[in-house]
Amino acid sequence: MTQAPPELPLHMRRDHFDPVAELAEVRESEGVRRVTSTFGMPAWLVARHDDVRDVLADATRFSNASQLAFSLPDDPRSAEEKRKALAGQMLATDPPDHTRLRRFLTPEFTVRRMRRLEPRIVEIVDQHLDAMEAAGSPADLVPSFALPIPSLVICELLGVPYADRDEFQHRTARQLDLSIPMPERIALQREGRAYMEKLVAGAKADPGEDMLGMLVREHGADGLSTAEAQDGAAEITDDELAGLASLLLVAGHETTSNMLGLGTLALLRHPDQLALVRDDPDAIVPAVEELMRWLSIVHTGVARTTTQDVEIAGQHIPKGELVLCALPSANRDPSFIDDPDTLDVRRGSMGHIAFGHGVHHCLGAPLARMEMRIAFPALLKRFPDLASALPFDEIPFRAYHFIYGLHSLPVTW
Amino acid sequence: MKIVADRDVCIGAGLCVGTSDTVFDQDDDGIVVVLVEDPEGADADLAREAVSLCPSSALRIVD
Numbered sequence: 001m002t003q004a005p006p007e008l009p010l011h012m013r014r015d016h017f018d019p020v021a022e023l024a025e026v027r028e029s030e031g032v033r034r035v036t037s038t039f040g041m042p043a044w045l046v047a048r049h050d051d052v053r054d055v056l057a058d059a060t061r062f063s064n065a066s067q068l069a070f071s072l073p074d075d076p077r078s079a080e081e082k083r084k085a086l087a088g089q090m091l092a093t094d095p096p097d098h099t100r101l102r103r104f105l106t107p108e109f110t111v112r113r114m115r116r117l118e119p120r121i122v123e124i125v126d127q128h129l130d131a132m133e134a135a136g137s138p139a140d141l142v143p144s145f146a147l148p149i150p151s152l153v154i155c156e157l158l159g160v161p162y163a164d165r166d167e168f169q170h171r172t173a174r175q176l177d178l179s180i181p182m183p184e185r186i187a188l189q190r191e192g193r194a195y196m197e198k199l200v201a202g203a204k205a206d207p208g209e210d211m212l213g214m215l216v217r218e219h220g221a222d223g224l225s226t227a228e229a230q231d232g233a234a235e236i237t238d239d240e241l242a243g244l245a246s247l248l249l250v251a252g253h254e255t256t257s258n259m260l261g262l263g264t265l266a267l268l269r270h271p272d273q274l275a276l277v278r279d280d281p282d283a284i285v286p287a288v289e290e291l292m293r294w295l296s297i298v299h300t301g302v303a304r305t306t307t308q309d310v311e312i313a314g315q316h317i318p319k320g321e322l323v324l325c326a327l328p329s330a331n332r333d334p335s336f337i338d339d340p341d342t343l344d345v346r347r348g349s350m351g352h353i354a355f356g357h358g359v360h361h362c363l364g365a366p367l368a369r370m371e372m373r374i375a376f377p378a379l380l381k382r383f384p385d386l387a388s389a390l391p392f393d394e395i396p397f398r399a400y401h402f403i404y405g406l407h408s409l410p411v412t413w
Numbered sequence: 414m415k416i417v418a419d420r421d422v423c424i425g426a427g428l429c430v431g432t433s434d435t436v437f438d439q440d441d442d443g444i445v446v447v448l449v450e451d452p453e454g455a456d457a458d459l460a461r462e463a464v465s466l467c468p469s470s471a472l473r474i475v476d
Binding site for chain 1: 422424425426427428430431432434439441442443444465466468469470
């Protein structure tokens with residue numbers, strides 16, 4: 001039996017690359033509007049750049065942890081299972097719990113660490129381009145390039161066997177798809193959790209040189225309960241380790257891969273800018289920032305909950321209400337950037353909020369930037385005649401996914 | 414101008430190092446280290462940009 005997909009909430013609605021006109025209308029009129037959240041609950045949608053930045057920067061008045069007070073429809077899990085499943089989920093914590101968890105991982109994502117990874121990422125990109133070239137035109141860019149490159153990178157970094165990829169790639173993609181019924185998404189979450197617990201047990205028995213091994217060696221704890229750990233312990237519990245690793249595995253799959261697919265299509269639709277990225281080595285750094293801004297593939301971060309009465313754009317919002325930040329709208333706010341709906345890779349800079357803002361700013365941003373800076377020019381140089389094999393209107397966009405992107409992108413060269 | 418970093422609130426996002434690696438660095442834990450406390454000229458401009466970009470508001474300028 002198939003169910004009709006639910007109506008998309010306003011903050012997820014797009015017209016190909018662009019947020020829908022109604023979202024811009026919210027931004028240009030009252031700035032904050034009462035909407036229905038992804039899970040059918042009432043929420044406030046914040047649409048202007050400065051307001052979104054203010055909300056995201058203020059973890060005291062806008063809490064990530066309090067969302068736990070809201071129970072999801074059709075969730076069969078016990079309170080104990082939910083508590084276990086949330087251990088280590090940084091996106092569901094506030095400081096100081098968040099600070100403690102994040103600091104286990106910051107050493108792994110420094111600018112210097114990323115530079116050390118660079119040669120390996122170049123090698124991974126080249127291997128995938130070699131395979132595409134050997135198989136010959138046409139190809140689907142998503143499974144042959146956009147998805148496997150970030151997938152292999154995060155697997156090697158974390159210590160997840162890439163041989164298991166068919167299993168977890170399928171799972172991570174469906175877990176965040178709004179058109180999949182909630183019970184199935186919860187079942188996938190449970191499977192993912194069980195898979196990661198198995199890997200954590202393996203890392204504890206024989207810690208390798210990867211991130212799981214490092215976390216076990218430097219912060220591993222036996223018999224520490226999560227309740228004790230949350231009092232600021234320097235050790236990490238097994239539940240937290242599985243939670244952190246699950247989050248990184250999903251985040252590593254569903255973000256950069258969609259930027260690579262959608263970003264390539266955006267460049268194909270702007271051939272002069274594509275030529276610039278292909279031919280000028282200095283063009284890629286600003287180009288990645290502008291593609292991030294213009295595409296803003298994360299519709300909204302985790303919903304915040306007000307911890308006190310607040311006012312946003314003149315709107316009074318009582319304590320205990322949900323607040324959603326519309327990132328694509330904020331990144332196309334004319335008060336933030338001139339001519340916001342135009343893609344101009346020459347002007348890109350880091351002031352956009354496609355990676356979020358505040359303490360939950362994307363942990364993997366330095367890795368994502370490096371992957372994109374290597375992958376886009378390498379693809380365009382290898383296949384200078386790259387072209388979409390489908391008319392624009394037939395290219396399948398991932399409308400129902402928490403992270404925007406393309407289901408597939410058939411290309412020729 | 415003087416750059417002050419609050420290492421307790423820093424989340425190690427590294428945007429400051431990405432903006433100017435002459436003014437800012439990260440220690441082995443990823444936490445910000447200010448290399449040049451009173452940058453001048455172009456470095457001062459980059460330092461101001463880094464202060465405004467910092468996601469955790471860990472950086473500020475004291476005149």
